[in-house]
Amino acid sequence: MQVKINRFTLRELAPEARRQVMVRAQGDFASVEERTREIIENVRARGDEALLEYTERFDGAKLDASRLLVTPEEFDEAERLVEPALKTAIEQAVANVRRHHRAQLPPPSWMEEFQPGVISGERVVPIASAGLYVPRGKGSFPSVMMMLAVPAVLAEVPHIAVCTPPGPDGTIDAATLVTARLCGVERIFKMGGAQAVAAFAFGTESVDRVDKIVGPGNQYVSAAKRLLYGQIDPGLPAGPSESIVLCDGHADPEVAARELLVEAEHGPDSAALLVTDSTALADQVEQLIPGLLAKLPEKRREFCESVLAGYGGIVIAEDLDDSIAFTNDYAPEHLRVLVQQPFEILSRLVNAGEVLLGENTSIAFGNFAIGLNAILPTGGGARSHSCVGIEEFVKRSSFAYVTDQGARTLGPIAIELAKYEGFPGHREAAQYIYDRTTK
16 A cells, blocks of 8 residues: 655755644644634533533534433443453553652642741642543543543542543443543543533533643644633643654664554544654655554554644654754654663653653553553643643642741841832831831
8 A cells, every 4th residue: 555654854944844844733723713712602601501512513412411420320331331351451550650640749838947037838739620631532542531530639639520522322431431430530521622621611500610621632622722721721732642753773663663653543633753863764664654554444544644644754854963953842742762772862852741762662551551641742832841740730839937037137128129119018018027026
């Protein structure tokens, strides 16, 4: 079979062409913004009625408000439907995710007397409520459920709700329900898309408003989060999947080719690039791809073909330094490193949601089994955002206590700065405390 695979040589690309290589579907808000805004406004104005209409239109599920929330009986039925081997894998994966994230737990508070009479510190408390978005449009994702639910539960968020699209029969994926219960979350709404984001942002008759929504989604979900910023904390930017497989000439071409397809098979809006300074390796990978694609089911094969001819392909760099520079500029969600000495370049790989080092550390292991969080910043968000973790679900509040001795030290500082910045109320408040403690 013939497969179109984009191929780019960095030294030959003009600046605009290089920027185009870095474009991802997530950045194309213009094409969906108007429709997304309409959905948001309808849910805001009409609540459950609009939410149920969109659920029927987009997911094919005709529900009434009484069926929006998953029932205990549906959880029990899911337990019966999931095969023992899958349930065991879920249990082991959840245990690994829990171990990894428990290590992230910060101390509940700290304080220190940094100078005589001046004590300051911070408290760490969970956010009051969180909505977890678990997609379903191109598959079922119990792995996403565990990546979101485990840190939210460990952070002790008092109110955790999940939204995930129902199937046409109005049910939720059984493995996803089993995973949720295992993680300690059982408040799950049958809703998805921009309408679910809006429901969490404003609340409806059946859906409680939450303070923050976390989780990956398609262009409409990403656009809704962007449009609702300020009404709800949209969390990290988590759009369509993306990866870079960074190789030198020592990489196993079959490992590289297979890793390239891992994120590509998520959907046509995903991005997957092989970046290498070895033309020989690039040629070998390109030759292997058609045979590997031929073994995939038709839907996944079509997804991969769309990605390799769209937001993916092969990038030829001048040398390893050039490869690293491009990778940091791209800031991928998943970065798979197949070079002879991976730990020697780890400190130079500064923009990536996760970095998976060496021949054996497959993206698939990261997505399902290692315990790392696979909900990662996309669309270049890794330049300033981190992977999902405990910190997504907690917030810090600073506190201080000042004695008379401390006030005598701080008073002149505050008075002078308040004068300079033109705040007489600040100056007089500081002056009053200072005078009172120096009498």
